[in-house]
Amino acid sequence: MDRLLDVRQLKTAHLGPLDLAVQPGELVQITGASGSGKSLLLRALADLDPNAGAVTLNGEPRDSIPPVEWRRRVAYVPAETAWWGERVDEHLPADFARPKALHLLEQVALPEESLRWEIERLSSGEKQRLGLVRALMNQPRVLLLDEPTANLDLENTKRIERAVRAYLAEEEAAALWVSHDTLQRQRLGGRILTIRDGQLEAPAWT
Amino acid sequence: MDLISLSPFDLTLAALLVVALAGVTVWARMGLGRSLLIAGARTVIQLLLVGLILQTLFDHAQLGWVALMAVVMLAVAGYEVMARQQRRFAGLWGYGIGTVTMFISAFAVTVLALTTMVGPTPWWEPQYAIPLLGMLLGNTMTGIALGLDRLTQTVWRERRTIEGRLAMGAPWSEAVTTMRREAARSGLMPTINAMAAAGIVSLPGMMTGQILAGAPPVEAVKYQILIMFLITAGTGFGTLGAVWFASRRLFDTRERLRLDRLKAGRHA
Known part of the structure; x- marks a missing residue:
């Protein structure tokens, strides 16, 4: 099968060297003890931290893609999303398509007006849902989700899970999902990889 | 130019003001006396030194x-x-x-x-x-x-x-x-x-x-x-x-x- 994201001999200050291959439409769960480097792996893949190794997207080497373009295609969504403007729509890509935004908002149960909401008044759960919508507006090929449901109740957690699944199916995109929640792990399914001592391995319980 | 030259006595009078201030801060236990005196001494030494350097520089303008x-x-x-x-x-x-x-x-x-x-x-x-x-x-x-x-x-x-x-x-x-x-x-x-x-x-x-x-x-x-x-x-x-x-x-x-x-x- 074609590889969407292919990682070979990835090395950072704390990880690797490690290999990873992800297929289109695939959701790979990343687990590991706290401090094992799950976030560091996602940050290295988004090219936010210095790292070495051969990384390709659809066969295109990362070094041949400008960093700005790379981060739009390989989108990192941190557990705590950052906001810098006054209103939500200031944080969307300048040329965003409105129907697409509405479609995504609907999937995470937010109204159209939420685009004009003030950042100051957002709850942490709203920030997390809007953070995902914002990242999906760039139409990334790979989603790097760092505990994307950490601040959400079960209902909204399931909405996010469904929204990501739907996105992956529609766009033939892939996701790496860092999660601590055992029940969520079962709901999400798919391949599970554990980080231990800077290496990726299949977890002991499978 | 009608520049009035300052005598060492004039400068001493001004220095006494700083010493007086240092005395007051010591008396009031504000812990600034030492810093004031050291800074005052530095002013005198540094400025005299730079004055000498400038004088030399002006005399040998190269x-x-x-x-x-x-x-x-x-x-x-x-x-x-x-x-x-x-x-x-x-x-x-x-x-x-x-x-x-x-x-x-x-x-x-x-x-x-x-x-x-x-x-x-x-x-x-x-x-x-x-x-x-x-x-x-x-x-x-x-x-x-x-x-x-x-x-x-x-x-x-x-x-x-x-x-x-x-x-x-x-x-x-x-x-x-x-x-x-x-x-x-x-x-x-x-x-x-x-x-x-x-x-x-x-x-x-x-x-x-x-x-x-x-x-x-x-x-x-x-x-x-x-x-x-x-x-x-x-x-x-x-x-x-x-x-x-x-x-x-x-x-x-x-x-x-x-x-x-x-x-x-x-x-x-």
Whole structure:
């Protein structure tokens, strides 16, 4: 099968060297003890931290893609999303398509007006849902989700899970999902990889 | 020139005022007496020394000596800029960014002023060149130090926001826009305030000095205006340049935020 994201001999200050291959439409769960480097792996893949190794997207080497373009295609969504403007729509890509935004908002149960909401008044759960919508507006090929449901109740957690699944199916995109929640792990399914001592391995319980 | 020469007795009287102040602070247990006396002694020694150096320089007016003096002043100012940073760049960059931008802005403005506006012969006449350069370096130093300090502090504090913008596909320059603006503002504010308050709130020091030395007030004012504009230009271009270079240096070729290039300074 074609590889969407292919990682070979990835090395950072704390990880690797490690290999990873992800297929289109695939959701790979990343687990590991706290401090094992799950976030560091996602940050290295988004090219936010210095790292070495051969990384390709659809066969295109990362070094041949400008960093700005790379981060739009390989989108990192941190557990705590950052906001810098006054209103939500200031944080969307300048040329965003409105129907697409509405479609995504609907999937995470937010109204159209939420685009004009003030950042100051957002709850942490709203920030997390809007953070995902914002990242999906760039139409990334790979989603790097760092505990994307950490601040959400079960209902909204399931909405996010469904929204990501739907996105992956529609766009033939892939996701790496860092999660601590055992029940969520079962709901999400798919391949599970554990980080231990800077290496990726299949977890002991499978 | 009807300059009244000051006798050692006059200076001693003034020094007694500082000693009296130190005495009062000791009596009131404010713990400032020692610092006051040491700082007072430093003033006397440093200024006498610089007076002697300037006298020698004026007596042997040669381009080489003037240039050497200018380089020493620049080196000290560069060190001061670095020492005032709470978080500064590791390695040579910590010294280099401030010193190089100060060299470019303060020296360029001084040379321009000497050759086109003031016009002494020769253009590097130490009586004009050294005080002019000193005022420019002193102010540019403050501006660049404030600007760089504010830049590294806000970038450190706002690193999550910056990386959030990078992760959304923003170029590095866009991700630090607000921090850069704030840094430039804080570097330029003292100069803008000084221009706005000149003559109303305070009589600028150089003008006061010229008037005391017997220069007609209007002549002193003309010099002061010239100096203020030169200082503004030197500080402004120096600060903008330093903030630009420093913010570029905070990102690598893959536009990653590299806070590991900063290290804590002595005040952190």
